[in-house]
Amino acid sequence: MKELKRNTMRDWKLAFANAKWTEQTLAILALVYVGFHLINLFVAFGPMGSKVIHIGMGIGVLTLDLMRRHPGRTTKLAAALVCVTVIPAACYFFTDQIGVLTRYGFASSPDMLAGGVLVFWMFVLTGFYFGPAFAAVGLVFFVYAYLGSYLPAPFTAPSTDLLRVTSKLTVGALGDVVELSVTAIFLLLLYGSVLQASGAGAFIWTIASNLARRVGGGTGALTVVSSGLVGSFSGVGAAGVGITGPIAIPLMKRDGYTAEQAAAIEAIASTGGQIAPPVLGMVAFLMADFLGIPYARIVLAAIVPSILFYLGLLLFVVLIYRRNGGTGAPVEGEVQPDANHSGMRVGISFTLPIAVMVVLIMEGMSVPLAVFWSIVSIAVLALIFRLERDPKVWMGAILNAAINGAALGMASGVLDVVMASLDITQLGMIVGFIVGEIGGTSVLANFLLVLVAAYLMGMGMPGVAVYTVLAVTLAPVLINLGAAPIVAHFLIMYMTILSNFTPPVAPTLMLTARIAGANYMRSGLDAMKAGAGSMILPFFLFTYPALLLYNATFTAVVEAIVVTSLSIFLLTISLVGWLGRPLSVIERLMLAILPIVAWSADFAGVKPLYWGAVAACCAAFIWVVFAGLSMRKKTLAEISIEPQGI
Structure with a gap:
């Protein structure tokens, strides 16, 4: 055993020594970046110091990642430009935090220049990691803050001093959403990566296989359960697809599902993780912040709707499987956990960290601290049970968490720009007025208009971006129609995830369709059938707020x-x-x-x-x-x- 451990460490050191300098630097910076977020829970870096480090160091992590993946002169020149602009801007903000906050709204020229530098790179890197559409929408709001007062009615925004607008759009980019990213979201990503690296993720397949055999849906049911479990602890639909899709989709095709059906089932099962406890997703934390209620209350409200969501999907899977002639017999090649990753040890290593996090949150501990102690429990159990001994696996988990966390940090900065634009232009009041004018006095017409608007605005966009906008623009309309605030925000959240798997623009479905080799539009039609339960849930949530246990x-x-x-x-x-x-x-x-x-x-x-x-x-x-x-x-x-x- 000791010899195996020495060999493993020697192989890892050799691999690190033979890696390119960009990979070595990225690995070291990722370790420092993760370490900072853990230390940040116990050490104060000032009123905005943590956000500055989160964004500044995150830009460095993503720049090195792009250099690693796209080596070339252009990338090197961009990296040099990052160094000579971002480092001085971040240092300026960090050393004069009180002064910057005191001047907010009437910022000095150095304030706006430093903020402008960070905002520029936030937009650029968001475009690389989340697609040009996300960055473009943020840019539209950015421009609207300046030109909104010149637009014709009903989109005319109040006239505002240009200095005040620039101050809020640049310095304001380090706002509440970035604060949420640095405190909670990054740690949740780290939690999911470390849990997978520990080997405890194999427990998901064990549970999923047993449940799938009971309901008789073949590998389709296995996919629903496994992708749902992964998604519920990652809170990101694309992450669920990346973990289970390459395995589950080929198995479903071999088991009698068409390529389109396999793509649809995987897309919906992974997307549903964003509305399934205990982690939900970044939207849930934003919702708790908007409503001013404990995160545990959001988790409680999500239990019944998420169960209904997955039961509806399971029913579709079983019916399609039987219609295709499935017998429920095991499929050759079905993935099973490794022998070393099975049994009671794996079960404890998977369930105990989750229990630690949930119990601590229910007892009133803050989400970041509860996640931290859950990560500690994962590390302790991994040492005790020795589920994963390869340092490269652990380093890969840390690297993935650092890159994904940094990318979400950039997206959070763009969202803070959007929030600042909404505050400057009072767009929420404008949209509410437009919906009211079209819908008139009809509650049903206004309700349907809000759902349609939420769906259209969600096309091709990450749910967190759409929710941030809709929570300010359309949630007040629903509240005026008689919905309780928590019901209105849940309705918005459910509508924002539909566009992840329904045409014409469905990012998660595009990914699963590529994996399955399926026709995208036909996959979309199957997804609309399979997701019937999720599509009617917003209607029933409006008339039955009791579904949220409210x-x-x-x-x-x-x-x-x-x-x-x-x-x-x-x-x-x-x-x-x-x-x-x-x-x-x-x-x-x-x-x-x-x-x-x-x-x-x-x-x-x-x-x-x-x-x-x-x-x-x-x-x-x-x-x-x-x-x-x-x-x-x-x-x-x-x-x-x-x-x-x-």
């Missing part, structure tokens, strides 16, 4: 869960069009119309019609279940009397 009686919670579950169940079966046999058009229409009638009657307050529609939904559910059982028995009987070959 100021609700036990009876109201039960009613909300039953009616919403029935609606998702019937609508999914209608969209798939199969239940042991192909369903007729009449049957599919009946199953689809009943939930719509129930929701509409409840929205309109017509209780007799509502209860009648709910009773019809229950009857349809009973009929569907018995019809499915009868068809399954008939199929099994036919199989049992078939002559067996010799």
Whole structure:
């Protein structure tokens, strides 16, 4: 054992010595960057010092990463420009923190020059790591702050002094969203990377395999459970795809799912992690900040909707699998955990750190500290159980956390610019006025307009960016329509994730379609069918706030869960069009119309019609279940009397 350990360390040192100078420097800077975020929990760097270091050092990490991936003269020149501009700007902010904050809104020329340098590189690096669309939207808000007062009505912004605008857009880039990034988001990314590196991630596949066999959905069900678990602890849909997609998608195709179905299932399962406890995603932390409520309350509110989301997806997967002729038999090549990564040790190494984080948050500890102690528990358990001994794996985890955390830091700076622009131009009031003018006095029309606007603004954009804008512009409209603040913000959050897997612009689906070799638009149509549950959830959240366990009686919670579950169940079966046999058009229409009638009657307050529609939904559910059982028995009987070959 000692010899193996010495060999491993020797191989790692040799690999480091043979690496290029950019890789060596990046590894060292990543270690320092991660170390700073851990020390930052216990050491104060001033009122804005932590944000300055987070952004300044993050720009260095990303620059080295780009040099590593794109070696060339242009990249070297850009890196040199970064050094001669970012280092002086960051040092200026760090050494005069009190003065900069005192002059905020009426900043001096050096303040604005230093802030402008950091903002410029934030936009550039955000474009590289999150796509030009994200940076372009931020740039639109940046320009709108200057030119909004010259635009025609209804987009005319109040006239503001240019010095004040420039001050808020540059110095303001180190605002609340960057603060959230440096304190909580970075540590969560580190937590997810270290948990995977420890080998405890193999436990996900064990749990997922067992559940998948029980529900009978083959590798599709395995994908839903595993991608959901990974996504729920990473909070980033693309991260879930990167971990499970290359494994799960080929297995699903081998198991009878079409390439389009496999791409759709993986995209939705990974995206759903952003709305599933215990971690949720960056949006949840922003929501807690907007609403001024504990993060634990957001987690509690997300439990029931996330369960309904994944149950609807599992139902779709099982129906499609059976329709494609799946038998539920294990697929050759199905991924199983390594023998060294199984059993009680792996289970403890996976569940205990999560339990530590959840319990500490529920007890009132701040999220950053709870995540820190969870990371400590991962390290301790890894040493005790020796699940992963290769230093290269741990270094890779730290490197990934540093790069992803730095990229999110840049995106956070762009979002702070957007927030500053919204404050300067009062765009939230303008959008609310426009929606009100179009929708008139109709609650339903305004509600639908808000959902459509949220969906359209979410196309191709990270959910956190869209949520930040919509929380200021459209959430107040929903609150004026009678929704509680927490309900309004949950509605916004759910609508922002839909565009991740529905056409025409769906970043997560684009990634899974590439992995599956599938047609993008056909994958989008399958994703809309598979995601039927998530698409109708915003409607039911508006009429049933009890789904969020918000100021609700036990009876109201039960009613909300039953009616919403029935609606998702019937609508999914209608969209798939199969239940042991192909369903007729009449049957599919009946199953689809009943939930719509129930929701509409409840929205309109017509209780007799509502209860009648709910009773019809229950009857349809009973009929569907018995019809499915009868068809399954008939199929099994036919199989049992078939002559067996010799």
